[in-house]
Amino acid sequence: MGFELKGKVVFLATGNIHKFNEARAVLAEQGLTAAMLRMKGVEIQSENLAEIAGTSALATFKECHLPIIVEDAGLFVYALKGFPGPYTAYVYNTIGNAGLLKQMENLLNRQATFRSAVAYCDNLSGAVTCFEGEAAGELTHIQRRGGRATFGFDPIFKPDCTDKTFAEMTLEEKNKFSHRAKAIRKFAEWYKST
Amino acid sequence: MGFELKGKVVFLATGNIHKFNEARAVLAEQGLTAAMLRMKGVEIQSENLAEIAGTSALATFKECHLPIIVEDAGLFVYALKGFPGPYTAYVYNTIGNAGLLKQMENLLNRQATFRSAVAYCDNLSGAVTCFEGEAAGELTHIQRRGGRATFGFDPIFKPDCTDKTFAEMTLEEKNKFSHRAKAIRKFAEWYKST
Numbered sequence: 001m002g003f004e005l006k007g008k009v010v011f012l013a014t015g016n017i018h019k020f021n022e023a024r025a026v027l028a029e030q031g032l033t034a035a036m037l038r039m040k041g042v043e044i045q046s047e048n049l050a051e052i053a054g055t056s057a058l059a060t061f062k063e064c065h066l067p068i069i070v071e072d073a074g075l076f077v078y079a080l081k082g083f084p085g086p087y088t089a090y091v092y093n094t095i096g097n098a099g100l101l102k103q104m105e106n107l108l109n110r111q112a113t114f115r116s117a118v119a120y121c122d123n124l125s126g127a128v129t130c131f132e133g134e135a136a137g138e139l140t141h142i143q144r145r146g147g148r149a150t151f152g153f154d155p156i157f158k159p160d161c162t163d164k165t166f167a168e169m170t171l172e173e174k175n176k177f178s179h180r181a182k183a184i185r186k187f188a189e190w191y192k193s194t
Numbered sequence: 195m196g197f198e199l200k201g202k203v204v205f206l207a208t209g210n211i212h213k214f215n216e217a218r219a220v221l222a223e224q225g226l227t228a229a230m231l232r233m234k235g236v237e238i239q240s241e242n243l244a245e246i247a248g249t250s251a252l253a254t255f256k257e258c259h260l261p262i263i264v265e266d267a268g269l270f271v272y273a274l275k276g277f278p279g280p281y282t283a284y285v286y287n288t289i290g291n292a293g294l295l296k297q298m299e300n301l302l303n304r305q306a307t308f309r310s311a312v313a314y315c316d317n318l319s320g321a322v323t324c325f326e327g328e329a330a331g332e333l334t335h336i337q338r339r340g341g342r343a344t345f346g347f348d349p350i351f352k353p354d355c356t357d358k359t360f361a362e363m364t365l366e367e368k369n370k371f372s373h374r375a376k377a378i379r380k381f382a383e384w385y386k387s388t
Contacts (some may be wrong), residue, residue, distance in 0.1 A: 045237035045246075045284075052239075083288035087281045090239075094277035095297060103289060103297055 010120070010191065011037040013060045013070050018151045019180070023071065025171060026181045030188035039063065047086055049074055053119035054128040060121070067122040069187060073180055075153050077139065078111040079104070092152050097143050101156060110138045114157060116179040118187045131190065133182025135159045144168055204314070204385065205231040207254045207264050212345045213374070217265065219365060220375045224382035233257065241280055243268055247313035248322040254315070261316040263381060267374055269347050271333065272305040273298070286346050291337050295350060304332045308351060310373040312381045325384065327376025329353045338362055 008031070012023050015038055024034040037060070044055045053072040061068045074088040080103060084091035091100070104110060114135045121128045137159035145155045146168040154166035159177040166174050175181040206217050206228055218228040231254070238249045247266040254262045268282040274297060278285035285294070298304060308329045315322045331353035339349045340362040348360035353371040360368050369375040 042249075043239035045239050045281075047284075055236075080293070081288040083285065083293075085284075085288070087239075087284055090241075090279075090281055091277065094275040094279070099274065099277075099297060102299070103293060105296070 008191065009033045009035060009067070011035045011064075011066045011068050013037045013039050013056070013068055016151065018149065019071060019073075022171060022175060022178070022180055023069075023184045026175055026184040027188055030185070030192060032188055032191065037064065037066070037068070043072075045086075047082075049086060049115055049117035050119065050130040050132060052086060053117045054121075054130055057119040057121040057128050058126060062124065067120070069118055069120050069184075071116060071118045071180060071183065073114060073116040075157065076113045076115060077104070078113075079107045079109045088152065097153060097156050100139070100153065101141070101143070104139055112137060112139050112157060114159075114179040116183040118183040120187060120191070129187075129190070131183045131186040133179045133184075133186065135177055135179040135182070140165055146170075202385065203227045203229060203261070205229045205258075205260045205262050207231045207233050207250070207262055210345065212343065213265060216365060216369060216372070216374055217263075217378045220369055220378040221382055224379070224386060226382055226385065231258065231260070231262070237266075239280075241276075243280060243309055243311035244313065244324040244326060246280060247311045248315075248324055251313040251315040251322050252320060256318065261314070263312055263314050263378075265310060265312045265374060265377065267308060267310040269351065270307045270309060271298070272307075273301045273303045282346065291347060291350050294333070294347060295335070295337070298333055304334075306331060306333050306351060308353075308373040310377040312377040314381060314385070323381075323384070325377045325380040327373045327378070327380065329371055329373040329376070334359055340364075 012020055012034055014020055020036045027034045042059050046052050049072045053070045057068050057070040074085045076082045076085050116133045118131045119128050140156050140158055143155040144165045150167040158165045208214055209232055214230045221228045236253050240246050243266045247264045251262050251264040268279045270276045270279050310327045312325045313322050331351055334350050334352055337349040338359045344361040352359045
């Protein structure tokens with residue numbers, strides 16, 4: 001019963017294939033193997049992404065006893081007091097890119113930061129290890145998409161020091177700049193060393 | 195140790211004094227005594243208010259072993275696919291009434307429903323009893339306040355069959371129409387009978 005993990009493997013609990021593909025590419029850079037675990041742990045309401053991801057990682061570990069990472073991300077818009085923040089996925093699914101651009105009409109300050117928290121859990125003690133990454137940038141005035149299938153607010157977020165939105169970048173380019181890649185990379189460096 | 199509950203008492207776990215005052219008035223109508231318990235149980239992320247309130251009521255009961263109700267409410271705007279829904283408090287605290295009115299600009303359909311779920315827990319078995327109430331209405335074009343201290347989206351929500359927003363009503367008037375009063379009243383009728 002059970003199965004043997006060969007090499008360093010980690011299970012990303014998510015139902016979002018785009019998120020998984022981004023994370024897998026970063027983990028592969030670091031020589032790690034990622035598996036997608038389509039299980040949805042309970043997400044708590046909190047304004048702290050690490051707390052949300054950590055609670056979910058522990059709950060998922062309790063169900064499957066595999067080394068788990070959960071990633072939670074949010075877009076924090078300065079002029080909107082951080083909205084949509086930890087509720088980014090919900091806000092994307094309701095008002096979407098068009099709704100967020102509407103909310104920004106006539107606002108001069110378009111600064112926004114994408115934040116990511118990656119929580120790792122491989123035990124029942126409640127100990128969860130968290131890694132964070134962020135990408136500072138600004139909201140565009142219109143949606144700008146490239147050829148790639150993207151998700152969330154990628155078509156309206158342009159990181160600083162680039163001219164492209166996340167949606168206009170290849171996955172490899174996005175992984176140079178993105179909050180998620182930065183957090184996953186920190187996790188990977190730590191995980192290789194354990 | 196411990197203390198004796200005299201008569202029928204229930205503890206409403208909330209940090210919101212306005213919510214407590216509304217609930218207390220309805221419970222008093224029914225001959226019940228309400229106590230405010232300033233404890234914040236964990237709120238999960240869910241689009242189901244009863245699930246959010248139920249999880250929180252059980253978690254709060256586990257900490258204090260008192261008969262607990264938790265009330266969770268949301269404003270569901272038809273033209274925004276239900277936004278802000280279960281995240282109403284967060285959205286109020288970030289973009290606020292002005293932000294929601296901005297989101298509604300140029301939208302013809304201004305229908306919205308306030309929903310409330312009240313969850314009761316008095317045991318560790320995980321059994322939680324839920325009651326729901328709703329108020330159908332529409333969003334106004336401007337904020338309309340009366341003299342009363344109100345909270346949330348009350349200044350922009352006008353229930354059907356009235357000309358006043360929730361914020362223009364006295365507490366007694368609001369309790370005739372409100373989602374929260376309806377849910378609390380259902381709970382009270384059940385609680386008296388147990």
